[in-house]
Amino acid sequence: MNDISHSPSAAQATATKAPPEVPQESAAVPKMRAEKVCVHYADKQALFDVDLDVPENQVISLIGPSGCGKSTFLRCLNRMNDTIDIARVSGHITLDGENIYDKSLDVVELRARVGMVFQKPNPFPKSIYENVAYGPRIHGLASGKRELEEIVATSLQRAGLFNEVKDRLDEPGTGLSGGQQQRLCIARAIAVNPEVILMDEPCSALDPIATAKVEELIDELRENYTIVIVTHSMQQAARVSQRTAMFHLGYLVEEGPTDMMFTNPTDKRTQDYITGRFG
Numbered sequence: 001m002n003d004i005s006h007s008p009s010a011a012q013a014t015a016t017k018a019p020p021e022v023p024q025e026s027a028a029v030p031k032m033r034a035e036k037v038c039v040h041y042a043d044k045q046a047l048f049d050v051d052l053d054v055p056e057n058q059v060i061s062l063i064g065p066s067g068c069g070k071s072t073f074l075r076c077l078n079r080m081n082d083t084i085d086i087a088r089v090s091g092h093i094t095l096d097g098e099n100i101y102d103k104s105l106d107v108v109e110l111r112a113r114v115g116m117v118f119q120k121p122n123p124f125p126k127s128i129y130e131n132v133a134y135g136p137r138i139h140g141l142a143s144g145k146r147e148l149e150e151i152v153a154t155s156l157q158r159a160g161l162f163n164e165v166k167d168r169l170d171e172p173g174t175g176l177s178g179g180q181q182q183r184l185c186i187a188r189a190i191a192v193n194p195e196v197i198l199m200d201e202p203c204s205a206l207d208p209i210a211t212a213k214v215e216e217l218i219d220e221l222r223e224n225y226t227i228v229i230v231t232h233s234m235q236q237a238a239r240v241s242q243r244t245a246m247f248h249l250g251y252l253v254e255e256g257p258t259d260m261m262f263t264n265p266t267d268k269r270t271q272d273y274i275t276g277r278f279g
């Protein structure tokens with residue numbers, strides 16, 4: 001991954017314009033920042049010079065037609081593309097200002113800080129308890145059995161699942177309903193204290209009631225976590241996210257407050273996509 005020099009940030013530009021006598025408020029520093037991110041799968045380029053800020057404690061939706069690169073971009077944020085042999089990533093991505101592609105960075109640690117929830121709920125073939133306890137145990141987050149039990153209970157509570165499973169924690173996670181399994185996967189992600197949660201179409205395999213529960217949960221989680229969600233549902237993007245980024249053919253078309261993106265997008269491709277003309 002190359003570090004690329006870049007032009008002054010918007011924050012710096014704004015700072016230049018501020019009257020000198022007014023104390024400058026520090027501009028909101030993004031939790032994550034992507035600059036000039038390109039991804040190739042072998043010879044095929046899937047992302048072109050993507051610049052995107054991920055604001056802290058907000059939900060940002062990535063939208064766009066199938067194959068436009070949303071999941072590829074999402075996977076850049078916790079280096080999941082490293083697991084794809086033919087994938088090559090260039091550009092610069094930071095988490096709290098730190099280059100996540102730095103050679104000295106521990107990728108396991110990064111993936112604990114930037115957790116991921118996948119399209120299809122994928123609990124381990126273990127008990128509900130073990131699904132949640134596994135991460136904290138391998139990351140050494142609990143000093144003993146009691147503390148581990150507390151982490152499991154708190155994570156299940158935060159994922160809105162505790163009351164439904166508290167009496168059967170030793171039953172298999174795979175025995176839960178699809179929606180419960182997805183909330184279990186969210187509890188598993190939360191259990192290792194992430195700062196950012198990446199969600200790749202987390203509701204696409206769920207029915208409307210389970211979807212509503214997960215959406216409600218996403219809204220609650222925003223208080224403590226930064227969330228990036230890939231979704232095909234315009235309604236879902238509108239319901240859960242404060243900001244929306246529109247991708248098309250590997251390019252980031254535009255990004256802005258969700259209500260603006262859905263009522264007054266500046267790019268015709270966004271307009272066409274949200275009105276169902278393609279995708």
Ligand SMILES: Nc1ncnc2c1ncn2[C@@H]1O[C@H](COP(=O)(O)OP(=O)(O)OP(=O)(O)O)[C@@H](O)[C@H]1O
Nearest residue numbers: 041046064065066067068069070071072073084086
């Ligand atoms: N593992 C891979 N190997 C080769 N090409 C890939 C791989 N993953 C994605 N691609 C290609 O990269 C491009 C972007 O795919 P990506 O899955 O990121 O798009 P997407 O917007 O998330 O699509 P969808 O909405 O259908 O999930 C597509 O052309 C896809 O075929």
